[in-house]
Amino acid sequence: MKILVINGPNLNMLGTRNPAVYGGDTLAEIEDRIRNKAADLGVDVDFFQSNHEGALVDYLQGPARESAGIVMNAGALTHYGLSLRDALADSQIPAIEVHLSNIHAREEFRRRSVLSSVVVGQIAGLGWRGYLYALDYLVTHIREEEAGA
Numbered sequence: 001m002k003i004l005v006i007n008g009p010n011l012n013m014l015g016t017r018n019p020a021v022y023g024g025d026t027l028a029e030i031e032d033r034i035r036n037k038a039a040d041l042g043v044d045v046d047f048f049q050s051n052h053e054g055a056l057v058d059y060l061q062g063p064a065r066e067s068a069g070i071v072m073n074a075g076a077l078t079h080y081g082l083s084l085r086d087a088l089a090d091s092q093i094p095a096i097e098v099h100l101s102n103i104h105a106r107e108e109f110r111r112r113s114v115l116s117s118v119v120v121g122q123i124a125g126l127g128w129r130g131y132l133y134a135l136d137y138l139v140t141h142i143r144e145e146e147a148g149a
Helices: 027-041 051-059 081-092 127-146
Strands: 002-008 045-051 068-074 095-099 121-124
Touching: 002 027, 002 127, 027 127, 045 051, 045 095, 045 121, 068 081, 068 127, 095 127, 121 127
Parallel strands: 002 045, 002 068, 068 095, 095 121
Antiparallel strands: none
């Protein structure tokens, strides 16, 4: 089983971008933790990050189609990325939305997710651990679906 971890704009700057909100870990450090968790779960994981909505859409319409599930932190595109939302919905791949910070306790514009209606669930405010929780849940969800549970 292959799970994709997709990160949107500015997440390549983790570790230096507002550590008080997003934590001090780099994206590479978070990816290493995810890789270790994936190995524990017996699944493969691939990573993709882009600062461009079109590149994320292209990825969902192409290579992503070979995956069983998606863990996605769309960054600011969460709030207005309608073409990303449509591509995610069209993929019909189960996805979990992840946010390092608690978007529901931040500025008003961050409290709305255009993705939430097309994902299995959302994890927000748990820092880098949210990715691990999302991966764990998504793998369990997919295995249960495959088993007809």
